[in-house]
């Protein structure tokens with residue numbers, strides 16, 4: 001049993017000593033002290049189904065025994081030296097990643113977070129092309145560092161004194177809230193073609209890159225039509241830009257059909273950024289690109305003290321092995337498919353559910369007060385999230401208005417867990433009515 005400080009003591013310590021910028025999720029903050037596969041426990045021993053996976057980070061399960069064993073062994077042998085000396089793990093992990101990549105993408109730069117990986121990607125694209133302008137999608141999230149906060153397109157995440165230099169935003173393929181009021185497919189992908197206007201009106205005509213999440217994470221599982229990324233990639237390439245896929249949330253089998261979420265759109269990016277699920281909870285990020293593009297990182301000396309450290313590399317490698325060996329992607333496809341089907345069933349019963357979207361185990365449920373006006377049901381979403389916790393299920397929420405429930409559990413989720421989740425959501429939505 002847990003014998004550390006009480007929740008109240010921890011709250012008092014946090015309030016006094018931790019930056020107020022470090023936020024908690026629930027009105028009555030939850031303390032998690034243990035985790036095993038898809039479950040976590042609070043200090044009192046109550047169990048929760050973790051359907052948010054530490055914000056989509058715990059890809060194969062909390063404290064997965066095969067991963068823990070390898071990391072513990074590495075921790076006892078060598079924790080850190082930095083990459084100025086050789087160590088087998090960075091080389092082995094990079095080789096393993098290259099084996100999972102589309103052809104041509106084989107060189108990896110390791111970081112400690114997704115934001116840093118995106119920084120390296122943007123820097124590389126700018127150095128490689130000699131252009132500065134970067135295009136991102138509305139409603140995206142790419143990080144909290146200066147450049148990536150600029151890329152991020154939600155006012156909530158943007159500090160007003162942080163300048164977003166040379167960043168332009170084009171439409172996401174957000175059909176449920178089409179900015180033109182059109183419908184797919186008669187719209188002819190007008191949202192995707194908007195990138196051409198953005199380039200022509202707002203840049204010299206040459207851009208460094210486009211960066212996009214194939215399915216938006218923080219944005220609330222926004223999933224564009226199947227031609228969307230091909231149209232955008234073609235236009236960006238015609239204007240000298242590279243195309244970067246941010247796979248921080250969607251990668252490593254989470255979308256089920258494919259290992260990488262961009263593969264669902266049939267495109268091949270020039271670089272891929274990764275974090276979160278790559279290491280099942282290790283502070284680990286990466287940018288993989290072609291040998292040619294990777295050369296630019298030698299233009300000056302660039303160094304990251306912890307990037308590529310033996311412990312993160314060991315955890316990343318062990319995570320990828322588990323994904324391969326234990327049918328994780330297939331489970332995301334099958335259980336995710338079942339979960340989505342059941343959520344679509346709930347939509348028939350609850351008028352509050354405007355749209356169910358996403359793929360595999362990367363799902364979103366957008367709540368609206370009125371299906372015609374699509375008025376965002378943000379307070380309702382917050383209340384559902386609170387009630388789900390009371391019933392032992394942790395989920396997330398996102399989207400510009402915070403009205404989309406986000407369901408992204410560890411990919412070892414079972415059918416029973418999925419059913420429990422949907423039954424619980426059903427009860428919580430019912431309670432909103434009373």
Ligand code: PMP
Pocket residue numbers: 055112113114115116118141142143144213217218246247248249275276
């Ligand atoms: N890209 C995406 C798609 C993300 O969801 C996030 C984190 N939510 C990031 C980048 C930034 O990652 P980190 O918090 O590790 O810097």
